[in-house]
Amino acid sequence: MSRVHSLAYLSSHRCTPPEAIRVAAATGYQFVGLRLWPNAPGAPQQFLIDRPDVLRETQAAMADTGVGIFDVEIIRIGETFDPHTWDALYDACAALKAKAILVAGDDPDEARLTANYARLCEVMAPYGLTADLEFMPWTEVKDAKSALRIVQNAGTPANAGILVDALHFGRSTTTLDDIRAIPRELLHYAQICDAVAGTHFSTEEMIHTARCERLLPGDGTIDVRGLFDALPADLPVSVEVVNLEAEKNADPSQWAATCLAASLPFTSPR
Template identity: 70%
Template sequence: MSHSYSLAYLTSNTLTPPQAIQLAAELGYRFVGLRLAPNAPGAPQQALIGRPDILRETLAAQRDTGVGVFDLEIIRIGEGFDPRASLPLLDAGAALKAKAVLVAGDDADTARLADSYARLCELMLPYGMTADLEFMPWTTVPDARTALGIVDAAGRPANAGILVDALHVARSGTSFDDLRALPRELLHYAQICDAPTSAQLGRAFTVEEMIHTARCERLLPGEGGIDLRGLFAALPADLPVSVEVPNETRLPQAGQPDWARQALAASRAVLELGA
């Protein structure tokens, strides 16, 4: 089955939202992902919130190309989380007709994290977007089993979701059986990339190494050691795929258009040509 592909922010982080949409259309992506809120204070993001001029340009690019916005980044749930702080992001998502918001869990109190997640889902319900909790091995939601536990503890809201990132599956101890155990209604999209595995390295990765790879040094699908075909075979065949391949060395060398083109071609080669 042919997947629909989204050009993730980390694969196109040199571009403004309208530029990302234009490039996605030229290359054959159906969607884009945008980072309209930073993943840490002072970290990079795409300007749009509070910029009606850029919002108008982005909406015009959507109308002209037919490329949609799939997911927005990022909402982080920490100890003092107030879901109302996310209202500007949610308002932007509603205007863009985004489908999902990426959520990270940082609160070490898992009961409080589940409660905060439930409150976020309740706030988001009128906006028509899902709250997709991404498990990452260095966070308090390190694997798929923990993510499912948080969502279940939150009462499994109607707009709840779990985001599967191939890199985090490989480095968290999440098994393909764990993926198959995730309820279909919680799966809205998955992220693809490649990387070396701990088996290839001969030891476990440090937290610092895992974070660096995730943000700065992923490989194109097919270049690393992750069993991507096995991983995606454990997920629904019609699941949209976000192509997330940040590489701070190779992206500038290739140039933004060619890197995004290579990333899409490599993803298709793994998921479709080898099927």
């Protein structure tokens, strides 16, 4: 059983949305991921919201290539969360026929975070979007068990999801049994990359790796094979490998092709 692959934002961060779609089409991907909302004020993003010309160009690229939009980033649930902050993002996702929005949990009050996650799912449901909560060891959702607890305590909304990133699997306390314990209906896609595994890294080191220095699958010590064997065989894969130093010597298409080629041995059926 073959999987579909999506070119993640971090693997194509040098591209505009229509450029990312055309790069994906030329290098063998079926979908792309876009970052239309920055992960922090002023942080890098792709600009499309409130830019109708970019939206039209992106839709034209989708129609020309058949490449779709899988996930869009990012919503962060903090202490003063209001799900309507992102109304323009939901509208953009609907116009692009996106499937999922990536969600991070930053509120140290887990009960409030859980309630706000449930609110988010409710607000996103009419748009046909899943709210995929990504566990990251430097956030307040540090591992797969935490993500599952929050989603279940939120009442497991129909559009709830848990996003598994190989990097965060390898740098959190998450085990393969924890991955297998995630109900299939909560898994909509997973992200692949590699790095040096371990739980000894500082927050600053973990963030630096995640945003600047991921490794190609097979080049680190994370159990990428074990992870993708534990995940459903038909689960879509987002190829998320950003390495600013390595990318210097490759244009976006070359880098996208390199990332996919390194990922396929781990995501293809055995």
